[in-house]
Amino acid sequence: MRHTVDYYLAPQSPWTYLGHERFAALARETGAAVRVLPMDLGKIFPISGGLPLPKRAPQRQAYRLLELRRFSEALGVPLHPEPKFFPVAGDPAARLITAVALRDGADAALRITGAVTAAVWAQERDIASMDVLGELLAECGLDAARLDESQQAEVQARYEQQTQAAIDLGVFGAPTYLVDGEMFWGQDRLDFVARRLRA
Template sequence: MHKFCEYYFVCTSPWTYLGHQRFVAMAEKYQIEVRVKPMNLGQIFPASGGLPLAKRATQRQTYRLFELERWRQWIGLPLNIHPKYFPADDRLAARCVIAANESLGSKAALALAGAMLKAVWADEANIADEQDVRQVIEKLSMNADELLTGASTDAAHARYEANTQEALQAQVFGAPWYIFEAIPYWGQDRLDFLERAFAASQQA
């Protein structure tokens, strides 16, 4: 039976960045289709009681830095704890990922999402800036003009809003968020459990 995993994320989340490569590799290993769903976390937080980083208690902000350092060392990914362009408006980047998904397929969309995340957390790029987004796309040898044009369409805007509404309906409250066989998994630190579910699904 065909299996799929819904992947809700934002292109500015360090936790999405830390888990992205591993998640993509897992999906490929177990031949799980990934349904790529960049969403607007700014709409998710108010509906779920979440707060943007700047509004969280000092204790939470401080502990977050320890966790980022801990996971950066454990996973071995380059990550700037205090990136130059964070927080950033990731809506253009998200719609470019949507455009890639529509025109090139999920594999290309996942590659572009990973590149956008790396741009923020490792390369000090501003994904709210069209020129920086263009450079990210071109580094993957994708057609930047086509994807930027696609990102500006009503269809891309509508898909982005639909992803967000679907996330709300699925009771998503953070990123990354994975849903497999109707079971939610929040955070890259749940990937071990998700992989077990992927593996178990192969036995069914």
């Protein structure tokens, strides 16, 4: 049986970054069919009880930094807990990933997602910059035309549809993996995702 995974993500999320390469490797290993689905957390948080980082209680913000360091070290994944360009608008990168998924398929979308998330958290680059997004496309060997396409109405509509689908499914944070419809929230649940995909 070939499993299907709907991969709901936010490109500016450190947790998406920390889990991304492990998830992509797991999908390759198991032959899972992946749909790469960026979503707008700015629309999801207000209706799901989430808060943007600056509005969270100080003790929650402090513990988040501790956990980021902890996971970075445990996983051997380089990460700046307080990168130069963060908070950062995720929409331009989310639309770019959506455009790549539409035109080039899941493997290419996984590749550009990995590049975008690493750009924020490992390389301290500004993913709200069109210039940076163009550089990332080139570094991934993808068509430069995707940048213009990412600003077209069709892609914006798809991004909004993905966000609404996430809301309808009860998704409340990133990353979320729906394996054959079963929800797993967070990169720290990838062990459970692996069990499900290998079953």
